[in-house]
Amino acid sequence: MEAPVKIDISLEKNIAYLEAVLSDSTDIIKRSLWVGDNKYWIYMVYMDSMIDRMLVEGKILKNLMYDLKTVPEDRGIEFLKDNGINTADATVTDSMEDALKNMFSGDTLIFGNHCDKVLVINSKGYPNRGVPTAESEVAIRGSKESFSEVIRVNTILIRRRIRDTRLKVKQMSVGVRSKTDVAIVYMDDLVRKDILKEIEKRLKKFEIDGIFDSGSLEQLVEEKWYSPFPQFQSTERPDKVSSAILEGRIALIIDNSPMVLLLPTTLNCFFQASDDYYNRWGAVCFTRILRYLAAIVSVVLPGIYVAIATFHPEIFPTKLALSFVASRQGVPFPLAIEVLLMELAFELLREAGIRLPGPMGGTLGIVGGLIIGQAAVDANIISPTVVIVVALTALSAFTIPNEGFASAFRLVKFYMLLLSSFLGLVGFVLGGITILVHLASLKSFNIPYLMPFVASNINDREDEKDSIIRFPIFSMKNRPVFTRREARRRINKKNN
Amino acid sequence: MFSKNNQISKLQMKRLLILDLFATTVLIVPGLAAGTSGKARIISVILGGIMSLLYATYIVRISQMYPDNYFGFMKRCVGKFLAWIFMLVYAFKFLISMIYGIALFTEVIRMAFLSDISKYVLAAAMLIIAGYGAEKGIEARGRTGEIMFYVVILPILIIILLSVSEIRMENLLPIFTSSGNDVFYGSYLIFSTFSVLELLLFISPFVKGRRHIYRSVTGAIICVGAILVLLFVATVGIFTVNGVAGEQWPTVILTQVVSLPGGFLSRQDGLMLAFWMGSVFILLSGYLFYLGEITTHLVKVKKRKWIMICWIIIIFAVFCLFQDFNAFSDIYRQYLIYVGVPSGIILPGLFGLIHIIKGGGKSDEKN
Numbered sequence: 001m002e003a004p005v006k007i008d009i010s011l012e013k014n015i016a017y018l019e020a021v022l023s024d025s026t027d028i029i030k031r032s033l034w035v036g037d038n039k040y041w042i043y044m045v046y047m048d049s050m051i052d053r054m055l056v057e058g059k060i061l062k063n064l065m066y067d068l069k070t071v072p073e074d075r076g077i078e079f080l081k082d083n084g085i086n087t088a089d090a091t092v093t094d095s096m097e098d099a100l101k102n103m104f105s106g107d108t109l110i111f112g113n114h115c116d117k118v119l120v121i122n123s124k125g126y127p128n129r130g131v132p133t134a135e136s137e138v139a140i141r142g143s144k145e146s147f148s149e150v151i152r153v154n155t156i157l158i159r160r161r162i163r164d165t166r167l168k169v170k171q172m173s174v175g176v177r178s179k180t181d182v183a184i185v186y187m188d189d190l191v192r193k194d195i196l197k198e199i200e201k202r203l204k205k206f207e208i209d210g211i212f213d214s215g216s217l218e219q220l221v222e223e224k225w226y227s228p229f230p231q232f233q234s235t236e237r238p239d240k241v242s243s244a245i246l247e248g249r250i251a252l253i254i255d256n257s258p259m260v261l262l263l264p265t266t267l268n269c270f271f272q273a274s275d276d277y278y279n280r281w282g283a284v285c286f287t288r289i290l291r292y293l294a295a296i297v298s299v300v301l302p303g304i305y306v307a308i309a310t311f312h313p314e315i316f317p318t319k320l321a322l323s324f325v326a327s328r329q330g331v332p333f334p335l336a337i338e339v340l341l342m343e344l345a346f347e348l349l350r351e352a353g354i355r356l357p358g359p360m361g362g363t364l365g366i367v368g369g370l371i372i373g374q375a376a377v378d379a380n381i382i383s384p385t386v387v388i389v390v391a392l393t394a395l396s397a398f399t400i401p402n403e404g405f406a407s408a409f410r411l412v413k414f415y416m417l418l419l420s421s422f423l424g425l426v427g428f429v430l431g432g433i434t435i436l437v438h439l440a441s442l443k444s445f446n447i448p449y450l451m452p453f454v455a456s457n458i459n460d461r462e463d464e465k466d467s468i469i470r471f472p473i474f475s476m477k478n479r480p481v482f483t484r485r486e487a488r489r490r491i492n493k494k495n496n
Numbered sequence: 497m498f499s500k501n502n503q504i505s506k507l508q509m510k511r512l513l514i515l516d517l518f519a520t521t522v523l524i525v526p527g528l529a530a531g532t533s534g535k536a537r538i539i540s541v542i543l544g545g546i547m548s549l550l551y552a553t554y555i556v557r558i559s560q561m562y563p564d565n566y567f568g569f570m571k572r573c574v575g576k577f578l579a580w581i582f583m584l585v586y587a588f589k590f591l592i593s594m595i596y597g598i599a600l601f602t603e604v605i606r607m608a609f610l611s612d613i614s615k616y617v618l619a620a621a622m623l624i625i626a627g628y629g630a631e632k633g634i635e636a637r638g639r640t641g642e643i644m645f646y647v648v649i650l651p652i653l654i655i656i657l658l659s660v661s662e663i664r665m666e667n668l669l670p671i672f673t674s675s676g677n678d679v680f681y682g683s684y685l686i687f688s689t690f691s692v693l694e695l696l697l698f699i700s701p702f703v704k705g706r707r708h709i710y711r712s713v714t715g716a717i718i719c720v721g722a723i724l725v726l727l728f729v730a731t732v733g734i735f736t737v738n739g740v741a742g743e744q745w746p747t748v749i750l751t752q753v754v755s756l757p758g759g760f761l762s763r764q765d766g767l768m769l770a771f772w773m774g775s776v777f778i779l780l781s782g783y784l785f786y787l788g789e790i791t792t793h794l795v796k797v798k799k800r801k802w803i804m805i806c807w808i809i810i811i812f813a814v815f816c817l818f819q820d821f822n823a824f825s826d827i828y829r830q831y832l833i834y835v836g837v838p839s840g841i842i843l844p845g846l847f848g849l850i851h852i853i854k855g856g857g858k859s860d861e862k863n
Contacts, residue, residue: 312609423617423618425609426770426773430773440636441635
């Protein structure tokens with residue numbers, strides 16, 4: 001590891017160092033200026049187009065060039081901080097490394113003659129998408145806002161929703177070259193300190209060149225890399241993150257990523273959508289049950305269809321069994337292969353649909369799904385029942401309100417299909433047991449992944465009120481198990 | 497953090513115990529005592545349940561004599577060498593029970609709906625899954641059991657409920673038709689199927705608040721006992737005593753004759769057996785888990801998964817030696833009656849007695 005570089009008292013040396021390390025970097029503006037009545041020598045460094053030009057060039061530079069009186073040579077930088085700039089958001093540091101890191105984030109650096117410190121002015125103003133509209137987690141009722149790639153915009157979106165001094169935003173950088181900003185956001189009085197400590201420990205546990213999205217970070221800090229199930233919840237919705245923070249959970253915001261990670265997480269969290277809390281509880285209960293059923297269908301349907309139709313057709317009533325047999329007449333493939341081919345074809349369509357530009361993706365769905373599907377059925381390559389099974393499976397998978405989680409279901413579906421193809425219903429059950437055991441062994445920051453369906457007595461069964469059935473909001477008096485024990489009360493009745 | 501403590505809750509232990517008992521009894525008990533106590537079998541089932549309750553009290557009492565684990569307890573009572581030998585005895589007992597469990601599983605599955613598939617393939621598949629479950633540790637086992645409980649118990653209750661309309665009371669009455677000896681022998685046979693309660697000696701150190709597990713244990717026995725009584729009423733009420741005695745697996749036949757409303761499924765026995773497989777898995781992974789525990793006390797192995805792999809190979813090899821299930825089943829029954837159950841009573845009692853003689857009773861009470 002390189003030794004930290006300190007700012008030198010000589011400005012010539014500092015300039016020489018900066019010219020060397022920032023050589024061949026045309027996007028960095030470096031300029032010597034003489035300011036004040038006594039022509040005090042300063043050196044300014046900032047990233048082109050990453051700063052707020054109005055602030056730096058329109059205000060700070062103007063102020064330095066025209067409005068400054070005599071600058072004391074012995075404490076020039078401190079003087080400039082107090083009298084030369086018109087923003088409160090400025091700090092002084094003696095570390096070249098910190099200064100450069102901030103400069104690359106859009107801050108402006110001012111070095112002074114005979115001074116071993118540098119003035120770091122927060123002048124970030126890089127281009128961004130603003131606050132975009134949620135696309136992957138659409139809600140009919142509730143906020144339409146979504147996170148963007150800019151970490152500060154994202155923290156603001158949370159701050160706007162939780163105006164409390166106890167909301168803490170701890171920032172650190174990850175990646176030795178990318179120096180990506182990572183913000184750990186939590187409520188100081190609600191968070192479980194052991195979990196907070198653990199995530200901080202895990203974030204410091206590795207050294208990597210760069211992190212460009214929350215997905216990479218998630219894989220580096222999760223416990224069981226081999227599990228198809230995500231151990232962090234990712235979301236693009238600020239209201240979801242704010243609500244999670246108020247439940248004692250921790251949000252990880254990664255610069256350049258519009259997806260925020262929430263931890264700890266349980267299987268149940270993935271079935272909760274934002275508007276579940278904005279709509280009336282009866283309708284929400286129905287939707288939740290539907291989502292759970294759909295999740296089960298998305299995993300089991302192809303497998304159980306193959307198992308029963310191939311090995312135990314006697315389970316179906318005779319008419320239904322005959323209708324299945326009739327629909328397969330002339331199909332050259334064994335049923336398992338037929339279903340597998342169709343499932344793979346659907347996955348191909350899905351993948352192609354994602355990669356193609358928006359309007360073309362939709363067209364592909366119509367061409368692939370309808371035209372090719374119909375042609376395949378007409379040509380007796382596949383049976384109509386299999387088309388129905390695969391379509392139902394796909395439809396069910398889309399009702400899961402989290403893409404990462406739905407992907408896990410898609411993978412597991414193939415595992416179930418494989419076992420069912422070889423061992424029929426026995427294989428299907430053994431597959432189901434393996435998944436159950438795997439889920440039972442999973443933990444997210446030591447909170448069982450299957451909570452509240454297991455061990456819910458730990459929190460007096462309170463977590464069950466927001467699981468398959470969402471109880472009316474007034475009855476969800478306590479926070480879930482993610483919150484530290486002594487702060488679990490959420491709703492108190494006021495006696496007016 | 498609250499988890500990762502290698503412990504399970506009392507509720508989880510109770511559900512695991514219910515599933516363990518359910519797996520061994522639900523298919524065996526209805527046919528077991530048919531030839532011994534006839535219609536009076538309902539009394540045999542109840543008496544067998546009471547005997548099991550007494551046995552559970554005895555085992556729980558002994559398990560409360562040690563603050564650590566059963567191996568440590570044996571070591572303190574009879575010394576390291578003998579404790580080692582007795583651990584081997586327990587390993588042998590679990591091994592035999594495990595092989596019987598696998599044999600029962602393959603036999604039932606092949607008889608009910610997969611006659612074309614080799615029993616070795618079925619056994620290997622189940623053993624691998626059971627090994628996976630055991631390797632995940634006691635916490636994962638507890639959580640799996642907690643969920644599996646609903647998957648296994650609810651369907652059988654639904655079947656019993658649906659069969660009520662077909663029960664004929666004249667098949668059940670009069671109750672007192674057999675001699676006292678037959679009833680008692682039938683009770684002992686039923687009690688022998690509850691011998692899995694011996695596992696309490698090994699599971700109790702993993703239970704949070706182990707001092708107060710008695711209520712959970714009795715709850716589990718009463719729950720399974722009640723299901724067995726209901727099953728008795730349903731099977732004999734529908735098929736008559738002779739009908740039940742003539743069938744190897746009357747419970748399976750019950751699931752075949754009872755039809756689900758709506759007529760969507762014409763044969764639900766396959767699905768019901770699929771749910772029963774869940775309890776067999778819990779039982780087998782339990783035996784493997786405790787075999788693993790015993791092995792870690794006997795030899796030093798760093799990775800638990802290697803122990804599991806070794807045991808799976810041994811169990812599969814021994815399973816392959818037994819070709820005829822009925823012959824093996826008879827041997828196992830004889831073993832249970834004359835070796836399994838008596839040793840399950842005598843061995844813990846012996847250690848308990850030595851412990852009391854050594855004056856350990858009072859000090860351990862405080863733990």
